[in-house]
Amino acid sequence: MGLPLIEDEADIRWITLDRPEIRNALRVEDLDHITSAVRSAGPEVRAIVLTGSGDRAFSAGMHTDTFAGATPAAARESITRVRECVGAVRLSPLPTIALLNGFCIGAGFELALACDLRVAHPEVRFGLPEIRLGIPSVVDAALLHHYVGLSKAKEIILTGDLYPLADFSHTGLANRVVAPAELRETAVDLATRLGAHTAEVTAAQKGLFETWLNHGLQHGIDTSVDVFAELFEHPATLRAIDDYRPAPR
Structure with a gap:
């Protein structure tokens, strides 16, 4: 357990966040690994699926010690690497899918928003708790209002609370909502369909x-x-x- 696992299965690249003991919280080196895995996908890869190890979380976001005691320069360096990672996912020429198997928080939520589609089970919870740490939600949190509307996006970001998937049932935030046992099959089906085009x-x-x-x-x-x-x-x-x-x- 540590750096994200990169596995190519048929024509799908699976990127699995692999720190289940801390709800797949991300460290800076994980970001670079994800960025490289997305950008290095060759022509044999037709789609990318991101998910998390275990059954508790997709990702709890950046590990809380990432910004502890950071100087402005160090904070800028870390958040720039978040931007590069999330941007690599959003700007990938390949279709990208987030398989959400649990908590989807902070930078993990931003990664999910950067993906083209999201597959989740009914108990997934979302949130952007950065404001509670005295820092703003940034990077692809800028996309949130496109999914849930400006008023709800402001509520999510300004409260820092966690929200159940049911709160977004009318928004299409999750493209497919299925039982946990059906997540992988559903993601594979979508990836296959999206990857079938030129x-x-x-x-x-x-x-x-x-x-x-x-x-x-x-x-x-x-x-x-x-x-x-x-x-x-x-x-x-x-x-x-x-x-x-x-x-x-």
């Missing part, structure tokens, strides 16, 4: 999501026209069009 179109579509999030409407529309046309440079696009058959009704 690598080129998945990367392009994910890039457009970033454009739509970060720029205005007209810029997003204009960029999407360019991206659409550029995909026709790839033989894989033309093959996919030739091979496409509508699903039977």
Whole structure:
């Protein structure tokens, strides 16, 4: 138990946070390991699934000693590595799925928000308790209001409380909610479906999501026209069009 486990099973890369004795709390070296595992995925990998060891937690976030006694320079260095790790997940050209098997807190919650999809069981609890430590929620906590609305995001961040998944049932925060025994099978099914498309179109579509999030409407529309046309440079696009058959009704 220690650094995240990296395992390639078929065409899925599994990244398992592996400190179950501390609810898979993250240390700085874990962040670098996750970043490397995401960025080093070769063409044989079609999707990435992140999860946590055991049955108690996806992740409790950064270990509480990470920022103890830190200087501003040291705090900036640590949080920059959080940003790099979470950003690697969000910006990966591959589809990413968070398999949430328990507490999903702090930087662990940010990792889950950075993933494209989330699979959870009904007892998962979420929270951003940083404010209770005298520090703000940052990095991909900036995405939270897109999932749950600004008012609820402010409540979650400003209280630092933990919230049951049921509080987000109307938001789609979890794409699939299943029994604990069904989590892995559900994640594999989603990863297989997402990974079945051409690598080129998945990367392009994910890039457009970033454009739509970060720029205005007209810029997003204009960029999407360019991206659409550029995909026709790839033989894989033309093959996919030739091979496409509508699903039977």
